[in-house]
Amino acid sequence: MTKTTPLLIYGAYGFTGKLIVAEAVRRGLRPVLAGRSPEKTAAIAQQYGLEHRVFSLDDGIALQQALNDVQVILQCAGPFIHTVRPVLEACLATRTHYVDITGEIEVFEYLAAQSGRAEARGIVLLPGSGFDVVPSDCLAAHLKSLLPDAHKLTLAFKGVSRMSRGTAFTMVENLGKGGAVRRNGKIVEVPAAHETTRMDFGDGEISMAASIPWGDVSTAYYSTGIPNIQVFMALPKPMIDQMRKAYRWRWLLKLSSIKKYLKKQAEKRFTGPDKQLLKEGKSYLWGRVENPQGEAREARLITPEGYYLTSLTAVEIACRLLEPHRMKGFYTPSKAFGKDFILAFEGVKRIDLTPEPAR
Ligand SMILES: NC(=O)c1ccc[n+]([C@@H]2O[C@H](COP(=O)([O-])OP(=O)(O)OC[C@H]3O[C@@H](n4cnc5c(N)ncnc54)[C@H](OP(=O)(O)O)[C@@H]3O)[C@@H](O)[C@H]2O)c1
Known part of the structure; x- marks a missing residue:
């Protein structure tokens, strides 16, 4: 037809x-x-x-x-x-x-x-x-091009926005599952927010960030072949504490009655960014690759607000x-x-950084 x-x-x-x-x-x-x-x-x-x-x-x-x-x-x-x-x-x-x-x-x-x-x-x-995942995927591919024998990729992001109902529903759906990282090519379940770090996204402040099961744990492997991948998201400390608490109760969060209740709550609370935030909000991404010899490359990406x-x-x-x-x-x-696909969009800027040597 x-x-x-x-x-x-x-x-x-x-x-x-x-x-x-x-x-x-x-x-x-x-x-x-x-x-x-x-x-x-x-x-x-x-x-x-x-x-x-x-x-x-x-x-x-x-x-x-x-x-x-x-x-x-x-x-x-x-x-x-x-x-x-x-x-x-x-x-x-x-x-x-x-x-x-x-x-x-x-x-x-x-x-x-x-x-x-x-x-x-x-x-x-x-x-x-x-x-999720266009900017981080392009950033991962860019970093891989700078260090072709990289074996470890760390990505992080900070979004200045408000969550939509659908994003909240999707999070509720995944609440009982904890976190995920990629180790030696395999996706491994880890406790929610099992690692935290302090991160400079280049927005004038140092942010607390927690490890989260973001899409790149899957996709960056197909894009770069790098076998060890972890993603962090900037989050306020009370939220990180809540994620950890929720993980302890994960068996409960898998129950459909609890999911239903949480989705009802989410429906009232999460309405997504308003027009002004859509227009003016920004997202900050950071990435780092390391090779077995301890060499590293880092870069940042600034993009428009995530939903926009x-x-x-x-x-x-x-x-x-x-x-x-x-x-x-x-x-x-x-x-x-290609890795530069994200640069085609207005308001996107990529900055290569001089990294600290591998820890
Ligand atoms: N990758 C990213 O960066 C990104 C960005 C934004 C959103 N998202 C994801 O996109 C999804 C939608 O987000 P949203 O903010 O647009 O949420 P939303 O406002 O709740 O809209 C969800 C839409 O999907 C429909 N829908 C949900 N389940 C369905 C099903 N089983 N069959 C048919 N239709 C169904 C809903 O229809 P009804 O109203 O009839 O239920 C509604 O039209 C979420 O999973 C969110 O996490 C991802």
């Missing part, structure tokens, strides 16, 4: 979905908007005068029908651990390129393992097209997949578009 619809955005009425739709329209695209709620999907489609399609991801037949004529799906409905499987199957069946905005390690690992199937169908799987950046990078990635290309299979952002 000829693919007559270039782009379909699923989860279009979510917080981040709406930002992505606005960015796609700003760029002159006419995406088809989709979601599971008939009212909410119709409302956003009407706002922009766009076509819309309503279907549940549980309905495999409807999902396939909706994707039959679509070249690229930009999937914004998460937690992605609950949505990735049906969407992937429909993409394989209909030969539709798959792009999402996940940051979930399990989802990256799952899709990486499906690379062969995607190659056989001639489609690209490109998860992590948002703040997500809208820019996700739409750009979808656009690039709509252009003629020879890619098929699983890709990380830097594998697909």
Whole structure:
């Protein structure tokens, strides 16, 4: 079947979905908007005068029908651990390129393992097209280019923003799982916030940061081949204490009734950044690689606010997949578009630093 619809955005009425739709329209695209709620999907489609399609991801037949004529799906409905499987199957069946905005390690690992199937169908799987992991993935690839025999990668970030409902839901979903790092090529579970450090992000203050299970623990391995990876996030001390306490109660946090309760709380508390923060907020990233001889390289990246950046990078990635290309299979952002991909976005600055020798 000829693919007559270039782009379909699923989860279009979510917080981040709406930002992505606005960015796609700003760029002159006419995406088809989709979601599971008939009212909410119709409302956003009407706002922009766009076509819309309503279907549940549980309905495999409807999902396939909706994707039959679509070249690229930009999937914004998460937690992605609950949505990735049906969407992937429909993409394989209909030969539709798959792009999402996940940051979930399990989802990256799952899709990486499906690379062969995607190659056989001639489609690209490109998860992590948002703040997690585009800037950190490009930073990791840049550092690897500076020290090709690096065997250890440490990444850290600080976001000046406010969490959205969906990000909070995804965190609740993963609360019982603790932390994760990559050691000797394998992803290893560690206690939540098991290491802390003090970090200079170049924003004029020294920040406390804790080890977190960020997407790069999965993706940076595919991008760089570096076998030891850890990611830190700047967090206030009381939050780090809470994460550690929660880990002790992780068996409880895995119960669906507790998850439901926490999601209800999150729904009230987390509304995402407002317009001003979206426009003025910034994110700071830092990375370091070390080789077995003790040599090191470090760099920083400054980017726009995380949710806003997500809208820019996700739409750009979808656009690039709509252009003629020879890619098929699983890709990380830097594998697909190079380490300097992130520098194409306004407000992004990369600074190489003179590092301390390896400790
Ligand atoms: N990588 C990044 O940097 C980045 C940036 C932003 C967001 N995210 C992730 O993106 C996801 C969405 O975030 P958000 O802020 O947009 O959240 P949100 O405002 O809660 O929106 C979530 C959207 O997904 C839909 N959805 C959720 N589960 C679904 C399912 N099983 N089937 C169909 N639709 C489903 C929701 O529909 P209903 O309202 O009908 O439930 C809603 O449209 C989260 O997982 C978040 O962590 C990642």
